[in-house]
Amino acid sequence: MSQVLHTPPTSVSPTDDPAALAARYGLTVSGARPTLPEYVRQLWARRHFITAFATAKLTAQYSQAKLGQVWQVANPLLNAAVYYFIFGVLLGTKHGVRDFVPFLVTGVFIWTFTQSSIMAGTRAISGSLGLVRALHFPRAALPVSYAIQQLQQLLFSMAALVVILLCFGIPVSTSWLLVVPILTLQFVFNAGVAMIMARMGAKTPDIAQLMPFVLRTWMYVSGVMWSIASTLKHSHMPHWAMVALESNPAAVYIDLTRYALIDSFGAHQLPHHVWALAIGWALLAGVGGFIYFWKAEETYGRG
Template sequence: MPETAVADAATGVPLRELARRHGLSSSGRRLGLLEYTRKLWAYRHFIGAHAKAKTSSSLGNTNLGALWTVLTPAINALVYYVIFGVVIGTKGSVTNFIAYLCIGVFVFQFTQSVVQNGINGITSNLGMIRALHFPRASLPLSVALVEIRNFVTAIGVLLVIVLFTGEPITPKWLLIIPVMLLQMIFNTGLSLAAARLGSKMRDVKQLIPFIMRFWMYGSAVLYPVTRFTEKLDGWKLAIVESNPLLVFIELFRHSLLENVTLAGSPTLLWIEAVIWSLVVGVSGYVYFWRGEKGYGRG
C-alpha cells in the first residue's frame, strides 16, 4: 500500500511522519534498553511498595511474622549440623564448624530464595500484568528486594553466631559489605532470568528444588571446601572452584573467620565474584528486557 494512503486527511502528511514529529510511537513497541531502564527507575517506589506487600502477605498469617526470615536458615543450619557435623563427623575437619556451616547455609539460602520466588515472578502476577501497564521487570526486582531485606536481617543474626562461637571482631568483617553488594547484583540478575524462564517454561519450576539441591552440594555449604581438592584436580577442580555460590560463600568465610582454608586466594575469589556479578546481573537484565512484550500473553 502506498505511504500516501495512510496520510492525515487535513494536512496530507504521512501518519508515520506525523507521529515522528510529535514523539509518538507504536503502542506495542519495545522500549530501548536505556529508555526502559529510565522508566523502571521511575517505578522504584512501586517496586518498594510491592516488595513490602509481598513480605506482609507471606508472613502476616504467622505468629512469629518476620522472625521466620531468620529462623528458617538457622533451623536448616541446626539440622545440617546434626547430620553432617555430628552423625557424619565433618566438624572435626574445620576449626569452627558451627560458624563455617552457618555462613554457608545463610549465604546459600539467600540465593536459593531469590531463585525459588523469582521463577514465579511473572506467572503469579498475571492478573496485574494484564490489567496494568508498567515495566514488567518491577516484579522480579521486587522479589529480589524482599530477599535482600531478609538477608540483611539474617546477617545480623549470623554475626552474633560467629561472635559467640569464638571468632574475634576484626577489620576484615567490613569486607562483608562489598561481598553482600556483589551477591545482591548476582541474585537480582538470577531473579530476572528466572522470571522470564518461568513465564515461558511453566514446568521448569518443578526442577528448581533439584537444581538448587545439586548446587548446594557443589558449593561446600555442608562440608569443608578441602574435600574437593582431595577428590578432584585439573580442569574439574577449576570448574568446581569457579562456582559463583562457592565464591561468595568463601568470601564471607574469609571475612568473618580466622584460620580458614579457602578454595583459592582471596584476590582470585574477589576477581571471580566481580565477574560473576557483572555477567549475571547484566545478562539477566537484558534477557528479561528482550522478552518484555510477551509477558502475560497466551
C-alpha cells in the same frame, strides 16, 4: 439553520501496509519494548515502587503465622541445625574445619539468599499475571523486587549470624566490612539470574517445578555444608573439576563471606582470583540477565 462541517474520512485500502497506516495516524504498538537506555530510565523512575513492593511482600510472608517475622530468622537457623546433624555429626564433615558452626551457618544463610532469589524470580511473571496485565510498568521491576525482598530477609539473618559468631568466640574485625561489597555483588548476581529465570518461567511455568531439584544439586556442590578446599585437597579429582567447583558462583560468594567474618577461614582456602570471579559473575549475570529479560518485554502477560 445549522450546517455541520466535517472532513471526509481518508479511504483505506485493504492492501495498505499496516506499518504505514500506523505511522499515518500516529499509532504505536501497545506495550512496545523501549530502547535499553529508556528501559533503564523507566526502571529507575519506579525504584520507590520496587522497594515498597519488596517490603510489602516480606511483611506479608509470615503475616498468618503466630510467631510472625520471627520465622525470618528461625527458618534458616532450623535448616542450619538439620544440616549440622546430618553432615556435621552423622557424615563427619566438621572434622578438619575449625569453627564449624559459624562456618556452616554462614554458608546456609548466604546460599539461602541465592536460592530464594532464583526461586522467587522463576515465578515473578507467571505468578503475577494479574498485575502484569492490569498495569503498565517495566516488567524487570518484578524479579528485581523479589531479589530485594530476599536481601531484606538476609539482613535479618545476618543479625542472628553476628550473635552466633560472638557466642562462638569470633571477634569483631574490620574485615567484617567486606560483607557490604560481597553482598552487593551477590545481589547483582542473584537479580540477574532471577531475571533469566523470570523470562523462562513466563514462557514455561513448569520450570518452577524443576528448579528445586536443580537448586538442591547446586547446593550440594557449593560447599555449603563442607569445605571444598579441605575435602578436595587429597582427592584424585581432575584439576579442571576442582577449578570448576571452586569457581562456582555460589561457592565464591559463600567463601568470601566466610573469609570476611571468620578468622580461622584463611586466604589459602579461597580460589585464585576470587574477587575477579565475584565481580565477573555479578557482571555476567546482572548485565546479561537484564538484557535477556528486556528482549522479551513485549511478550510478558500475553497469550
